[in-house]
Amino acid sequence: xxxxxxxxxxxxxxxxxxxxxxxxxxxxxxxxxxxxxxxxxxxxxxxxxxxxxxxxxxxxxxxxxxxxxxxxxxxxxxxxxxxxxxxxxxxxxxxxxxxxxxxxxxxxxxxxxxxxxxxxxxxxxxxxxxxxxxxxxxxxxxxxxxxxxxxxxxxxxxxxxxxxxxxxxxxxxxxxxxxxxxxxxxxxxxxxxxxxxxxx
Numbered sequence: 001x002x003x004x005x006x007x008x009x010x011x012x013x014x015x016x017x018x019x020x021x022x023x024x025x026x027x028x029x030x031x032x033x034x035x036x037x038x039x040x041x042x043x044x045x046x047x048x049x050x051x052x053x054x055x056x057x058x059x060x061x062x063x064x065x066x067x068x069x070x071x072x073x074x075x076x077x078x079x080x081x082x083x084x085x086x087x088x089x090x091x092x093x094x095x096x097x098x099x100x101x102x103x104x105x106x107x108x109x110x111x112x113x114x115x116x117x118x119x120x121x122x123x124x125x126x127x128x129x130x131x132x133x134x135x136x137x138x139x140x141x142x143x144x145x146x147x148x149x150x151x152x153x154x155x156x157x158x159x160x161x162x163x164x165x166x167x168x169x170x171x172x173x174x175x176x177x178x179x180x181x182x183x184x185x186x187x188x189x190x191x192x193x194x195x196x197x198x199x200x
Contacts, residue, residue: 006193011182018176018185025050028168036161040066040074043161047099050169061100061162068094068116075153083121083143084150090124098158112158114151 018024029050033043047062065071069088072078078085088094095117121143125132175181186192 003193007183010186010191010193011179014182014186014191015177018181019173024172024176025169028172029165032165032168036063037066040070041161042066048165050166061158062097063099063158063161064095064097068096071096072150075157076150081146081150083139084118084146087119087121087124087143091119094118096154098154100158100162112155114154114158116147116151118147 029045029048033045036043042064044062069092072081072084072088096114098112098114100112121140122136125136125139127133127136183192187195190196
């Protein structure tokens, strides 16, 4: 068997040696979580699953802003959401949870929910005022519409985050299966034909 044939055989034999380990995906996921934490996004690491070799993978993904107020200020103009801004000023924070289930990079998630535990409008305005009583239903509708728009934008953001994570994981997976990566693995472990000959 020629040296080239020996090398090809070794490349095929050790093709999956690196990807079968989880160190590489753990590194990517940990760095991703660290980057998102700096950007005010908490992601439950235990909720992330990924199937190597499946385009896009599958995931259960649970996330939330550490601070909705900071998230709000970072992403939206307060003039576009006057009622949300007013209630944020009054109560300080909203609780927000977002989750994606079985997300594929090339398809819509099977389920995607955003839950905003928001304060009630009537708790922060004077309901005994005749003008308030007359306008309340309209104000309530405006408030609910603002929340719906925010929920939709959070959903889009969560999907973008999963696109980003899966792109990184798949890119590394494909690289680790490449001839160059497998060759480097063989060289590092002194498994190349010429290394074996030198050792003999």
